[in-house]
Amino acid sequence: MFDFDSLREILSTISKNKLRTFLTGLAVAWGIFMLIILLGAGNGLRNGVTSNFSNRAKNLVTLWPGWTSMPYNGLPSNRNIKFDHKDYDLIRNKTPEVEYVSVRIFQNTTLANGNEYGAWQLIGVTEEAAYIRNIEVKSGEGRFLNYMDIENRRKVIVISPDIKKVLFKDEDPIGKYVIADNNTAYQVVGIYDDSNTFSNNPPAYIPFTTAQMLYNKGWGFGAIDFTVKGLNTTEKNEKFIERLRERMSKLHNFDPTDRSALYIRNTAQEMMEAESIFSVITLFIIVIGVSSLLAGIVGVGNIMLITVKERTREIGIRKAIGATPISVLKLIIFESILITSVAGYLGMVVGIAVTEAVSSAMASGGSDGPTVFKDPTVDLTTVVIATVALVIAGTVAGLIPALKATKVSPIEAMRAE
Numbered sequence: 001m002f003d004f005d006s007l008r009e010i011l012s013t014i015s016k017n018k019l020r021t022f023l024t025g026l027a028v029a030w031g032i033f034m035l036i037i038l039l040g041a042g043n044g045l046r047n048g049v050t051s052n053f054s055n056r057a058k059n060l061v062t063l064w065p066g067w068t069s070m071p072y073n074g075l076p077s078n079r080n081i082k083f084d085h086k087d088y089d090l091i092r093n094k095t096p097e098v099e100y101v102s103v104r105i106f107q108n109t110t111l112a113n114g115n116e117y118g119a120w121q122l123i124g125v126t127e128e129a130a131y132i133r134n135i136e137v138k139s140g141e142g143r144f145l146n147y148m149d150i151e152n153r154r155k156v157i158v159i160s161p162d163i164k165k166v167l168f169k170d171e172d173p174i175g176k177y178v179i180a181d182n183n184t185a186y187q188v189v190g191i192y193d194d195s196n197t198f199s200n201n202p203p204a205y206i207p208f209t210t211a212q213m214l215y216n217k218g219w220g221f222g223a224i225d226f227t228v229k230g231l232n233t234t235e236k237n238e239k240f241i242e243r244l245r246e247r248m249s250k251l252h253n254f255d256p257t258d259r260s261a262l263y264i265r266n267t268a269q270e271m272m273e274a275e276s277i278f279s280v281i282t283l284f285i286i287v288i289g290v291s292s293l294l295a296g297i298v299g300v301g302n303i304m305l306i307t308v309k310e311r312t313r314e315i316g317i318r319k320a321i322g323a324t325p326i327s328v329l330k331l332i333i334f335e336s337i338l339i340t341s342v343a344g345y346l347g348m349v350v351g352i353a354v355t356e357a358v359s360s361a362m363a364s365g366g367s368d369g370p371t372v373f374k375d376p377t378v379d380l381t382t383v384v385i386a387t388v389a390l391v392i393a394g395t396v397a398g399l400i401p402a403l404k405a406t407k408v409s410p411i412e413a414m415r416a417e
Contacts, residue, residue, distance in 0.1 A: 124211025
Protein backbone atom coordinates (compact mmCIF):
# COMPACT_ATOMS: atom_id res chain seq x y z
CA MET A 1 0.00 0.00 0.00
CA PHE A 2 1.18 3.52 -0.78
CA ASP A 3 2.29 5.44 2.36
CA PHE A 4 4.04 8.64 3.35
CA ASP A 5 7.46 6.96 3.42
CA SER A 6 7.00 5.84 -0.17
CA LEU A 7 6.00 9.36 -1.19
CA ARG A 8 9.00 10.83 0.62
CA GLU A 9 11.29 8.35 -1.12
CA ILE A 10 9.82 9.15 -4.54
CA LEU A 11 10.20 12.90 -3.92
CA SER A 12 13.76 12.33 -2.81
CA THR A 13 14.50 10.46 -6.05
CA ILE A 14 12.87 13.21 -8.10
CA SER A 15 14.80 15.95 -6.27
CA LYS A 16 18.08 14.22 -7.10
CA ASN A 17 17.19 14.22 -10.80
CA LYS A 18 15.55 17.61 -11.23
CA LEU A 19 16.45 18.17 -14.89
CA ARG A 20 15.38 14.70 -15.96
CA THR A 21 12.08 15.01 -14.07
CA PHE A 22 11.47 18.51 -15.43
CA LEU A 23 12.01 17.42 -19.04
CA THR A 24 9.72 14.41 -18.55
CA GLY A 25 7.01 16.55 -17.00
CA LEU A 26 7.43 19.18 -19.70
CA ALA A 27 6.84 16.60 -22.43
CA VAL A 28 3.65 15.42 -20.71
CA ALA A 29 2.39 18.94 -19.90
CA TRP A 30 3.14 20.15 -23.43
CA GLY A 31 1.21 17.22 -24.89
CA ILE A 32 -1.99 17.95 -22.94
CA PHE A 33 -1.54 21.73 -23.40
CA MET A 34 -1.26 21.40 -27.18
CA LEU A 35 -4.25 19.05 -27.31
CA ILE A 36 -6.40 21.62 -25.48
CA ILE A 37 -5.15 24.52 -27.62
CA LEU A 38 -5.74 22.61 -30.87
CA LEU A 39 -9.21 21.43 -29.83
CA GLY A 40 -10.03 24.97 -28.67
CA ALA A 41 -8.94 26.38 -32.03
CA GLY A 42 -11.06 23.81 -33.85
CA ASN A 43 -14.09 24.59 -31.68
CA GLY A 44 -13.52 28.32 -32.16
CA LEU A 45 -13.57 27.91 -35.92
CA ARG A 46 -16.69 25.73 -35.77
CA ASN A 47 -18.50 28.10 -33.37
CA GLY A 48 -17.56 31.13 -35.45
CA VAL A 49 -18.91 29.75 -38.70
CA THR A 50 -21.98 28.23 -37.01
CA SER A 51 -22.81 31.56 -35.33
CA ASN A 52 -23.12 33.13 -38.77
CA PHE A 53 -26.17 30.90 -39.30
CA SER A 54 -27.67 31.71 -35.89
CA ASN A 55 -29.91 34.51 -37.18
CA ARG A 56 -31.74 32.12 -39.48
CA ALA A 57 -32.86 28.51 -39.62
CA LYS A 58 -30.20 25.98 -40.57
CA ASN A 59 -32.50 24.41 -43.19
CA LEU A 60 -33.35 27.67 -44.94
CA VAL A 61 -33.72 28.11 -48.69
CA THR A 62 -34.00 31.62 -50.16
CA LEU A 63 -35.08 32.50 -53.71
CA TRP A 64 -34.41 35.82 -55.47
CA PRO A 65 -35.66 36.70 -58.98
CA GLY A 66 -33.02 37.69 -61.52
CA TRP A 67 -32.68 38.46 -65.24
CA THR A 68 -32.60 35.85 -67.97
CA SER A 69 -29.27 35.58 -69.78
CA MET A 70 -30.40 33.44 -72.74
CA PRO A 71 -33.40 33.23 -75.11
CA TYR A 72 -35.96 30.52 -74.38
CA ASN A 73 -39.08 29.31 -76.24
CA GLY A 74 -38.98 32.30 -78.58
CA LEU A 75 -38.62 34.76 -75.70
CA PRO A 76 -35.63 37.13 -75.66
CA SER A 77 -32.89 37.25 -73.05
CA ASN A 78 -32.57 40.01 -70.45
CA ARG A 79 -36.09 39.51 -69.14
CA ASN A 80 -36.74 40.43 -65.51
CA ILE A 81 -38.25 37.57 -63.48
CA LYS A 82 -40.80 38.77 -60.93
CA PHE A 83 -42.35 36.84 -58.04
CA ASP A 84 -46.09 36.90 -57.35
CA HIS A 85 -48.81 34.82 -55.65
CA LYS A 86 -48.23 31.90 -58.08
CA ASP A 87 -44.70 31.48 -56.79
CA TYR A 88 -45.93 31.55 -53.20
CA ASP A 89 -48.60 28.95 -54.05
CA LEU A 90 -46.01 26.70 -55.71
CA ILE A 91 -43.74 26.79 -52.65
CA ARG A 92 -46.45 26.68 -49.99
CA ASN A 93 -48.94 24.18 -51.44
CA LYS A 94 -47.15 22.17 -54.13
CA THR A 95 -43.74 21.44 -52.63
CA PRO A 96 -44.03 18.70 -49.97
CA GLU A 97 -40.53 19.24 -48.53
CA VAL A 98 -41.42 22.79 -47.42
CA GLU A 99 -42.19 23.49 -43.75
CA TYR A 100 -42.41 27.28 -43.14
CA VAL A 101 -42.71 29.98 -45.82
CA SER A 102 -42.36 33.74 -45.80
CA VAL A 103 -41.97 36.31 -48.54
CA ARG A 104 -40.02 39.54 -48.20
CA ILE A 105 -40.70 43.07 -49.46
CA PHE A 106 -38.04 45.70 -48.80
CA GLN A 107 -38.65 49.42 -48.30
CA ASN A 108 -36.27 52.07 -47.01
CA THR A 109 -38.11 54.73 -45.05
CA THR A 110 -37.87 57.35 -42.33
CA LEU A 111 -39.71 56.60 -39.09
CA ALA A 112 -40.64 59.35 -36.66
CA ASN A 113 -42.16 59.80 -33.24
CA GLY A 114 -42.75 63.45 -32.45
CA ASN A 115 -39.45 65.25 -32.92
CA GLU A 116 -37.41 62.05 -32.99
CA TYR A 117 -36.75 60.33 -36.32
CA GLY A 118 -34.34 58.03 -38.14
CA ALA A 119 -33.86 56.06 -41.36
CA TRP A 120 -34.46 52.30 -41.31
CA GLN A 121 -35.50 49.51 -43.61
CA LEU A 122 -39.01 48.06 -43.41
CA ILE A 123 -39.32 44.40 -44.36
CA GLY A 124 -42.74 43.01 -45.18
CA VAL A 125 -42.99 39.37 -44.05
CA THR A 126 -45.49 36.72 -42.98
CA GLU A 127 -45.91 35.49 -39.41
CA GLU A 128 -43.74 32.45 -40.24
CA ALA A 129 -40.67 34.68 -40.63
CA ALA A 130 -40.27 34.36 -36.85
CA TYR A 131 -39.46 30.65 -37.27
CA ILE A 132 -37.44 31.05 -40.44
CA ARG A 133 -35.27 33.97 -39.31
CA ASN A 134 -35.17 33.09 -35.60
CA ILE A 135 -36.83 36.38 -34.70
CA GLU A 136 -37.56 36.33 -30.98
CA VAL A 137 -39.80 38.72 -29.07
CA LYS A 138 -39.07 38.25 -25.39
CA SER A 139 -41.69 38.21 -22.65
CA GLY A 140 -42.87 41.70 -21.79
CA GLU A 141 -41.76 43.09 -25.16
CA GLY A 142 -45.05 42.60 -27.01
CA ARG A 143 -45.44 40.09 -29.85
CA PHE A 144 -44.44 39.34 -33.41
CA LEU A 145 -46.77 39.59 -36.41
CA ASN A 146 -49.65 37.09 -36.53
CA TYR A 147 -51.99 35.64 -39.14
CA MET A 148 -54.69 38.27 -38.58
CA ASP A 149 -52.17 41.08 -39.15
CA ILE A 150 -51.35 39.57 -42.55
CA GLU A 151 -54.92 38.71 -43.48
CA ASN A 152 -56.35 42.12 -42.57
CA ARG A 153 -53.41 44.20 -43.88
CA ARG A 154 -53.00 45.82 -40.49
CA LYS A 155 -50.63 48.76 -40.14
CA VAL A 156 -48.63 47.25 -37.30
CA ILE A 157 -44.87 47.12 -36.82
CA VAL A 158 -42.32 45.14 -34.84
CA ILE A 159 -39.31 47.34 -34.11
CA SER A 160 -35.70 46.71 -33.05
CA PRO A 161 -34.20 47.88 -29.73
CA ASP A 162 -32.25 50.48 -31.72
CA ILE A 163 -35.47 52.00 -33.12
CA LYS A 164 -36.97 52.00 -29.62
CA LYS A 165 -33.90 53.76 -28.22
CA VAL A 166 -33.93 56.48 -30.89
CA LEU A 167 -37.65 57.14 -31.17
CA PHE A 168 -38.96 56.43 -27.68
CA LYS A 169 -35.95 56.90 -25.36
CA ASP A 170 -37.04 55.38 -22.03
CA GLU A 171 -40.74 55.17 -22.92
CA ASP A 172 -42.61 51.90 -23.46
CA PRO A 173 -43.44 51.93 -27.21
CA ILE A 174 -45.96 49.06 -27.18
CA GLY A 175 -49.33 50.36 -28.42
CA LYS A 176 -47.88 53.69 -29.56
CA TYR A 177 -47.44 54.82 -33.17
CA VAL A 178 -44.55 55.65 -35.47
CA ILE A 179 -45.04 57.67 -38.64
CA ALA A 180 -43.38 56.63 -41.91
CA ASP A 181 -42.31 59.17 -44.51
CA ASN A 182 -45.45 58.43 -46.58
CA ASN A 183 -47.53 59.62 -43.60
CA THR A 184 -48.54 56.07 -42.72
CA ALA A 185 -48.97 55.47 -38.99
CA TYR A 186 -47.84 52.06 -37.74
CA GLN A 187 -48.80 50.80 -34.31
CA VAL A 188 -45.91 49.19 -32.44
CA VAL A 189 -46.89 45.68 -31.33
CA GLY A 190 -43.49 44.27 -30.39
CA ILE A 191 -39.75 44.75 -29.92
CA TYR A 192 -37.64 41.87 -31.18
CA ASP A 193 -34.29 40.73 -29.82
CA ASP A 194 -31.57 41.78 -32.27
CA SER A 195 -28.60 40.21 -30.42
CA ASN A 196 -28.15 37.66 -33.23
CA THR A 197 -28.41 40.29 -35.96
CA PHE A 198 -25.16 41.28 -37.65
CA SER A 199 -26.53 44.48 -39.15
CA ASN A 200 -25.52 47.79 -37.61
CA ASN A 201 -28.99 49.11 -38.41
CA PRO A 202 -31.50 46.26 -37.81
CA PRO A 203 -34.78 46.59 -39.75
CA ALA A 204 -38.41 46.76 -38.62
CA TYR A 205 -41.03 44.20 -39.68
CA ILE A 206 -44.52 44.83 -41.03
CA PRO A 207 -47.13 42.49 -42.63
CA PHE A 208 -46.14 41.73 -46.22
CA THR A 209 -49.72 42.37 -47.38
CA THR A 210 -49.49 45.88 -45.94
CA ALA A 211 -46.09 46.38 -47.60
CA GLN A 212 -47.56 45.19 -50.92
CA MET A 213 -50.44 47.63 -50.67
CA LEU A 214 -48.34 50.65 -49.66
CA TYR A 215 -45.04 50.13 -51.48
CA ASN A 216 -45.49 47.50 -54.20
CA LYS A 217 -48.70 48.59 -55.95
CA GLY A 218 -50.55 45.71 -54.30
CA TRP A 219 -48.55 43.06 -56.15
CA GLY A 220 -45.43 40.86 -55.97
CA PHE A 221 -42.51 40.60 -53.55
CA GLY A 222 -38.73 40.62 -53.63
CA ALA A 223 -37.71 37.24 -52.16
CA ILE A 224 -39.09 33.97 -50.82
CA ASP A 225 -37.73 32.30 -47.69
CA PHE A 226 -38.73 28.79 -46.67
CA THR A 227 -37.46 25.93 -44.55
CA VAL A 228 -37.26 22.34 -45.76
CA LYS A 229 -37.57 19.02 -43.93
CA GLY A 230 -36.22 15.55 -44.63
CA LEU A 231 -33.26 16.74 -46.71
CA ASN A 232 -30.52 15.36 -44.48
CA THR A 233 -27.83 14.70 -47.09
CA THR A 234 -26.02 16.85 -49.62
CA GLU A 235 -27.31 14.65 -52.45
CA LYS A 236 -30.95 15.10 -51.39
CA ASN A 237 -30.48 18.87 -51.17
CA GLU A 238 -28.89 19.06 -54.62
CA LYS A 239 -31.72 17.02 -56.18
CA PHE A 240 -34.35 19.16 -54.43
CA ILE A 241 -32.79 22.40 -55.69
CA GLU A 242 -32.66 21.05 -59.26
CA ARG A 243 -36.33 19.99 -59.09
CA LEU A 244 -37.27 23.38 -57.70
CA ARG A 245 -35.36 25.19 -60.43
CA GLU A 246 -37.13 23.06 -63.08
CA ARG A 247 -40.56 23.90 -61.67
CA MET A 248 -39.78 27.61 -61.33
CA SER A 249 -38.45 27.70 -64.90
CA LYS A 250 -41.74 26.28 -66.19
CA LEU A 251 -43.71 28.80 -64.15
CA HIS A 252 -41.68 31.77 -65.49
CA ASN A 253 -40.76 30.33 -68.88
CA PHE A 254 -36.97 30.47 -68.68
CA ASP A 255 -34.23 27.92 -69.38
CA PRO A 256 -33.62 25.80 -66.20
CA THR A 257 -29.88 25.98 -66.88
CA ASP A 258 -30.02 29.78 -66.80
CA ARG A 259 -28.58 30.42 -63.34
CA SER A 260 -28.94 34.20 -63.55
CA ALA A 261 -32.73 33.97 -63.95
CA LEU A 262 -33.21 32.59 -60.44
CA TYR A 263 -30.82 32.85 -57.50
CA ILE A 264 -31.07 30.13 -54.87
CA ARG A 265 -29.26 29.97 -51.54
CA ASN A 266 -29.53 26.70 -49.63
CA THR A 267 -28.32 27.13 -46.03
CA ALA A 268 -28.85 23.45 -45.23
CA GLN A 269 -26.43 22.41 -47.95
CA GLU A 270 -23.94 25.07 -46.85
CA MET A 271 -24.13 23.79 -43.26
CA MET A 272 -23.57 20.17 -44.31
CA GLU A 273 -20.59 21.14 -46.43
CA ALA A 274 -19.19 23.16 -43.51
CA GLU A 275 -19.76 20.25 -41.11
CA SER A 276 -17.90 17.85 -43.41
CA ILE A 277 -14.96 20.28 -43.53
CA PHE A 278 -15.04 20.65 -39.75
CA SER A 279 -15.04 16.87 -39.32
CA VAL A 280 -11.82 16.61 -41.33
CA ILE A 281 -10.26 19.52 -39.41
CA THR A 282 -11.27 17.99 -36.07
CA LEU A 283 -9.83 14.62 -37.05
CA PHE A 284 -6.59 16.30 -38.11
CA ILE A 285 -6.41 18.20 -34.81
CA ILE A 286 -7.08 15.06 -32.78
CA VAL A 287 -4.33 13.16 -34.64
CA ILE A 288 -1.83 15.95 -33.95
CA GLY A 289 -2.96 16.24 -30.31
CA VAL A 290 -2.76 12.50 -29.70
CA SER A 291 0.68 12.45 -31.32
CA SER A 292 1.77 15.13 -28.83
CA LEU A 293 0.41 13.01 -25.97
CA LEU A 294 2.16 9.91 -27.27
CA ALA A 295 5.43 11.84 -27.40
CA GLY A 296 4.98 12.66 -23.73
CA ILE A 297 4.10 9.08 -22.86
CA VAL A 298 7.16 7.74 -24.71
CA GLY A 299 9.23 10.28 -22.79
CA VAL A 300 7.87 8.94 -19.48
CA GLY A 301 8.66 5.36 -20.52
CA ASN A 302 12.21 6.25 -21.52
CA ILE A 303 12.85 8.15 -18.30
CA MET A 304 11.55 5.21 -16.27
CA LEU A 305 13.90 2.89 -18.14
CA ILE A 306 16.81 5.19 -17.32
CA THR A 307 15.63 5.38 -13.71
CA VAL A 308 15.62 1.61 -13.39
CA LYS A 309 19.10 1.38 -14.94
CA GLU A 310 20.52 4.04 -12.64
CA ARG A 311 18.96 2.46 -9.56
CA THR A 312 19.87 -1.14 -10.39
CA ARG A 313 22.32 -1.38 -7.49
CA GLU A 314 19.83 0.20 -5.08
CA ILE A 315 17.11 -2.23 -6.21
CA GLY A 316 19.49 -5.16 -5.68
CA ILE A 317 20.25 -4.04 -2.12
CA ARG A 318 16.53 -3.64 -1.40
CA LYS A 319 15.80 -7.15 -2.58
CA ALA A 320 18.79 -8.54 -0.68
CA ILE A 321 17.43 -7.18 2.62
CA GLY A 322 13.96 -8.55 1.97
CA ALA A 323 12.10 -6.13 -0.32
CA THR A 324 9.46 -7.95 -2.32
CA PRO A 325 9.12 -7.57 -6.12
CA ILE A 326 5.70 -5.91 -5.48
CA SER A 327 7.27 -3.17 -3.33
CA VAL A 328 9.85 -2.44 -6.04
CA LEU A 329 7.13 -2.44 -8.71
CA LYS A 330 5.00 -0.13 -6.58
CA LEU A 331 7.80 2.38 -6.12
CA ILE A 332 8.54 2.70 -9.86
CA ILE A 333 4.85 2.82 -10.83
CA PHE A 334 3.96 5.49 -8.29
CA GLU A 335 6.85 7.65 -9.45
CA SER A 336 5.51 7.40 -13.01
CA ILE A 337 1.97 8.22 -11.86
CA LEU A 338 3.12 11.21 -9.80
CA ILE A 339 5.14 12.79 -12.62
CA THR A 340 2.43 12.15 -15.22
CA SER A 341 -0.45 13.35 -13.02
CA VAL A 342 1.18 16.57 -11.83
CA ALA A 343 2.52 17.49 -15.28
CA GLY A 344 -0.76 16.56 -16.97
CA TYR A 345 -2.76 18.65 -14.50
CA LEU A 346 -0.49 21.67 -14.98
CA GLY A 347 -0.75 21.34 -18.75
CA MET A 348 -4.54 21.11 -18.44
CA VAL A 349 -4.79 24.19 -16.19
CA VAL A 350 -2.54 26.32 -18.41
CA GLY A 351 -4.35 25.14 -21.57
CA ILE A 352 -7.79 25.95 -20.15
CA ALA A 353 -6.54 29.30 -18.84
CA VAL A 354 -5.22 30.27 -22.29
CA THR A 355 -8.43 29.27 -24.13
CA GLU A 356 -10.62 31.04 -21.55
CA ALA A 357 -8.47 34.18 -21.74
CA VAL A 358 -8.71 34.24 -25.53
CA SER A 359 -12.47 33.64 -25.35
CA SER A 360 -12.94 36.46 -22.82
CA ALA A 361 -10.79 38.83 -24.87
CA MET A 362 -12.83 38.11 -28.00
CA ALA A 363 -16.12 38.50 -26.11
CA SER A 364 -15.09 41.85 -24.59
CA GLY A 365 -13.84 43.03 -27.99
CA GLY A 366 -17.23 42.07 -29.45
CA SER A 367 -17.99 42.46 -33.13
CA ASP A 368 -21.43 43.05 -34.62
CA GLY A 369 -20.45 41.53 -37.94
CA PRO A 370 -19.90 37.96 -39.12
CA THR A 371 -16.95 36.13 -37.63
CA VAL A 372 -15.03 32.96 -38.45
CA PHE A 373 -13.70 32.44 -34.90
CA LYS A 374 -15.72 32.47 -31.69
CA ASP A 375 -15.53 31.01 -28.17
CA PRO A 376 -12.35 28.89 -28.62
CA THR A 377 -12.94 26.79 -25.50
CA VAL A 378 -12.91 23.05 -24.87
CA ASP A 379 -15.55 20.98 -23.13
CA LEU A 380 -14.30 20.19 -19.59
CA THR A 381 -15.33 16.55 -19.90
CA THR A 382 -13.11 16.14 -22.97
CA VAL A 383 -10.18 17.71 -21.12
CA VAL A 384 -10.62 15.50 -18.05
CA ILE A 385 -10.91 12.34 -20.17
CA ALA A 386 -7.76 13.28 -22.10
CA THR A 387 -5.86 13.94 -18.87
CA VAL A 388 -7.00 10.68 -17.25
CA ALA A 389 -6.08 8.79 -20.43
CA LEU A 390 -2.66 10.44 -20.31
CA VAL A 391 -2.13 9.38 -16.68
CA ILE A 392 -3.20 5.81 -17.45
CA ALA A 393 -0.94 5.67 -20.50
CA GLY A 394 1.93 7.12 -18.46
CA THR A 395 1.36 4.44 -15.85
CA VAL A 396 1.47 1.73 -18.50
CA ALA A 397 4.65 3.31 -19.88
CA GLY A 398 6.21 3.10 -16.43
CA LEU A 399 4.99 -0.47 -15.94
CA ILE A 400 7.42 -1.92 -18.50
CA PRO A 401 10.62 -0.75 -16.77
CA ALA A 402 9.02 -1.49 -13.38
CA LEU A 403 8.47 -5.14 -14.34
CA LYS A 404 12.05 -5.26 -15.56
CA ALA A 405 13.17 -3.99 -12.18
CA THR A 406 11.34 -6.76 -10.30
CA LYS A 407 13.25 -9.40 -12.27
CA VAL A 408 16.69 -8.08 -11.36
CA SER A 409 18.74 -10.61 -9.38
CA PRO A 410 20.06 -9.09 -6.10
CA ILE A 411 23.61 -10.40 -6.74
CA GLU A 412 23.73 -9.12 -10.34
CA ALA A 413 22.21 -5.84 -9.28
CA MET A 414 24.82 -5.23 -6.58
CA ARG A 415 27.59 -5.92 -9.09
CA ALA A 416 26.22 -3.26 -11.43
CA GLU A 417 28.02 0.08 -11.67
